[in-house]
Amino acid sequence: MSAITIATFNCENLFRRYRFNKKLTKEQIEKRITDGFIIDKTVLTTVNETERKLTADAIKATKADIVCLQEVENLDTLKNFVSEYLSSSSYKYRILIDANDPRLIDVAIISKIPFDCIKTHQYIKSGSTAVFSRDCLEVEFMIAGKLLTIFVNHFKSMFDKGNLTPAQKRAKTAPRRELQSQTVLDIIKKKYKNNPEKENWIVVGDLNDYPDDKTSLKKLLNSKWMENVVQTRITDPAEQWTHYWDTTSIPIDERYKQIDYIFLSKKLATANPTAVPEIVRKGLITKATKYTGPRFTDVTDKQGASDHCPVAVTIKL
Template identity: 35%
Template sequence: MPDIRLATFNCENLMMRCDFRHAGIANARDRLTEVDDALVAEQVDSVFDVLSEDDRTLTAEALAAAQAEVCALQEVENLVTLTAFDTRYLSRWETPYPERVLLEGNDSRGIDVGLLSRLPVSFYRSHARETYGTLGLKPPPRASVNDYAFRRDCLEADIVKDGRVLTLFVCHFKSMHGGRKRTRAVREAESRAVRLIIERRFANPAIEDWVVLGDFNDYFEVDGRRLRDHGLGPLINDGFAVDLVSHAVKDPYDRWTHHYSGDDTYGALDHMFLSPALAEKNPRPPVSIVRGGTPYRARRYEGQRFQGVGWNLPKASDHCPLAATLQFVGRPFVA
C-alpha cells in the first residue's frame, strides 16, 4: 500500500506583476490568465508585488517545511505566478516541483487554486463553470440557477504513485467577509456541490480513496467545542467524509490553522476531508500544522518562528500549512 504526503496551504494573495518582453505571448498583459502551459509560464519574467520579499520568502519556507509530495494551494493568481513562486522562492529549500496545475476560476480578485506535485498528475479538470442549474442544486438566497456554484473552483486531480491513483478535490470556499452567519448558505451550497461532483465521479464514494482539501473558510468546532452554525454539513454530517485533523489530532487546542486577531479565535479553516475508506486505512496518521511562519500576535503558538517573522508582518500567511502522510490503495493506473 503506497503512502503519500499531502499539504494544503492558503498562500494569502500570492500575486505579482510581470515583465512581458520575453514571454512570446501576443497581448500578454491581457492574456496572462490564459497561460496553462508550464513551459510558457517559465518564460514570463516576473516580480512579486502585493506582499514584500520577506513575506514571499516566509511563505515558501512554510510550504517547504511541510515536506509534501503534493501541495494544494489557494490564493494564487495564475500559472505564471505559481511557476515563479516554485522556481524562485521554493527552490531555496526544495528542488522545483515538476508538475504544476492551475486553471482559472471565478474569483473577482483573480485568486485561484492550484497544485504543485512531485508525483505524476494523470488527469485534472476544473469545475469552475458548473452552475447550480447544471448540478441540479437549489441556489442559496440571492442566487439563481445560472450562477456559478463555486466562488473560486473545485479542482479535481488524479495523482499517481506506485501504479495507484488517489483523487484530490482542491477547494477554496466563500470567505466569511460580511459575517459568518450571512455567508454560511453560500459555503453550504459549495459543500453540496463538491459532494455531488464526488458522487458523479464514483458510483460508491464510501469505498473509494479520495480527499477534499483546501481552505473552506469555516470551522465546525473551536477548541473541541462542536458548532452547528457552519456550512460544511453536506460533507461531514452523515459521515460522507471524515475530517482528518479532528480524526487524528487528539488535543483539540492544537487543531487550529488560522488565527483571527479581531476576536482572538483560533480555528481550523483549512481541512482535509477523507473518504470513509481512506479514513479507515489511516486511523491515526501523522499530521503536521506548520506554524513557524505565523505572526507573533498568534500568542497561543509558543514554538520557534522562522527568522524575520514579526508581530503582524512579515509573515508566511494568515493561514498555516496543513500536511499529512496517508496510506491509500486507490485505483490501478491505466495509461
C-alpha cells in the same frame, strides 16, 4: 512509493505585479529590443518578497509530495514562485486553472508526482451564478498503480459588506458555503456512483467556516464517506486551529479556528488509522501568541508566511 504526504495551504495573496516605477538601464532596454518581451525580476516582483520566502519555508516544512494551494494569482505566478523559492524541492508539476474569483485568486497544486487527469468544476451554476467562489479543482494521480483523486477547494469567505458583526456576516454568507458543500458531495457521488467510501480520494482546502454547531459545512462534516482528520486525529481541541485572525473585533480565544481541512475518504481513513495531521505554525506572525513554538527567521508581528497554517498528512494507498 510506500507513503505520500499531502498538504493544503492558503498562501494568502500569492501575487506578482508590474513594477510601474522601475527604471531600466540602457543595457536592459537594449536586451528587450533584442529578445522581445521577457518576464523577469527587473520589471515584475512577487508581493511581498520576504513574505513569499516565508510562504516557501512553510511549504518546505510540510515535506509534502503534493501541495494544494489557495489564493494564487495565475499559473505564471505559481511557476515563478516555485522557481525562485522552491527550486530545490522538485515540485516539477504545477497546475492552476483561471476560475471564478474577481480578485483573480485561484486554487492550484504543485506536486513531485505527475498528474494523470485534471478537471475543473468552475462552470457548475445555480441559476445564473457560479456555485464555486473559485473552483473545485479535481486532479487525479496514478501512484504505484493506484488512483488517487484530490478535490481542491476555496469556499465563500465569511466576510461581507455592510455594518454587521462577524457572527452576522458568517450567517449571511452561510448559504453559499452550504451549496458548495452539497455540490462537492454531488461531484463525488457522480464520480464514484454508489460506493464513494470505497475509493481513494481527498477533499482539501480553505472552506472558510468552523466545525461547530453553527457551521455551514455540516453536509461535509457529517458525511459517512469521509473523515475530517484534523478534528478526529488531533485529540486536543485546543490544537486543531489552522488560522489566526488578526483583529480586535472578536475575543482573543475566537481568533484561532480551524478553517483549513483535509477530508480523507473512508477507505483512506480506515487504511491509515495512525495518520495524524501536522499543522505548521512556524510562519504565523508573532501576534498569534497562542502558538509558543519556534518561528521562521524574518517573522515579525506584521510579517509572516500567511494568516493560515499549512496542514499536512502522510498516508499509504
